[in-house]
Amino acid sequence: MASKAAHKRLTREYKTISENPPPYITAHPSDSNILEWHYIITGPEDTPYHGGQYWGTLIFPPNYPFAPPAIRMHTPSGRFQPSTRLCLSISDFHPRSFNPAWEVSTILIGLLSFMTSEEMTTGSVSSTEAERKYLASRSRWWNSTGGGSHVKNPAQKGNVKAGDGGAKFRAEWPEVDKENWEWMTKNKIDPATGNNTGGASCGPQLGIAGGSGHQTQAVVDAVVQRRDAGTGWLSSNRLLVVGAIIFVYVLIARILSDEDGAS
Known part of the structure; x- marks a missing residue:
């Protein structure tokens, strides 16, 4: 229970x-x-992390x-272990270094600053930059579905990690959760997997990503065949046609030249 001074x-x-x-930050205490x-x-x-939605708690x-709070970030970010206490100068790992003048906004600005460092x-x-960008693109889905666990464990409410079906996030951020589900619907995100169901990209359709040289050559050959099939005989035999025209032209010139000499 909070002391009178802490509550105030x-x-x-x-x-x-x-x-x-503060920029990029919003926070509130739990109602309970x-x-x-x-x-x-x-x-x-x-x-x-651009565009990512990173949810966490301060206890x-x-x-x-x-004394400082325990700091956790629940959303997978590629920067912190999900739902793990973070050792920072502003966290409960270092109570003696905490300044009572620091406020919630100070703590969260410090967390954001550390997050964007290495x-x-x-x-x-x-993690790599690509991994962090990938997790950022899935953060809304993760928060509101508990990492897709809403399909399997919709009744578990006590855990803030993946497995609670997004219940804790939904309880604390009902408006944001609603926006997330609308975003998933608009962008055709599968709630069970977090994947886009609107269609595969051209890379997987071609089937050359990570494939062997033979697979790549097969794709190239198929493209050439399609190109040749669509251009017709004249275009496919362009050099032969040009050669024939030159031959006929030379032949006619010689005939005319012979006739002029005979006359």
């Missing part, structure tokens, strides 16, 4: 962050527990602001 401080901070949210805060970081431009101690710590992971 967090209530004031909620008012402040609601009226003046003011010490449990939920945040969403929207991936900034010019980062591999404050009862004596806040004299510094490693307990709870962080190393």
Whole structure:
């Protein structure tokens, strides 16, 4: 249970962050527990997280602001291990270094700054830019379906990890969850897999991605055959036709030349 000082401080901070949210960040305390805060970081431009929707929690101690919160990010990002406590100077791993003047907005700005860096710590992971972009594109789906687990385990509500069917996210972010489902419908995202069902890209249709040289040559040959079949005999035998025209032209010139000499 929050102390009187913690309750008063967090209530004031909620008012402040609601009226003046930091860029790319929104946050609020849970209705049932003011010490449990939920945040969403929207991936900034010019980062591999651009457009991603990263949901996480701050669990404050009862004596806040004299001790820092536990910080977790639940949405897979390629930067942090999902739902794992993060070792940061602003987290409960380092209570002695925490400054009571720091607020929720300070903590989340610090988290965003660390996220967009490459510094490693307990709870962080190393991934490629492509992997992070891929996870960013699936983040909305992951949040609202629990990683697709809504199909298998729709009744599990206590877990914030994949497996709760998105119940916890939906309870804390009902409006955002609704927007996510509308986005999935509009973009033809399969709720079970997170994949786009609107059709495959040209690469897989050609079947050359990761294939052998023989497979690639087979595709090239097929394209050439289609091209030749569509252009007709004249285009396919262009050189032969041009040669015949030149031969006839030379033959006629010689005949005319012979006739002029005979006359």
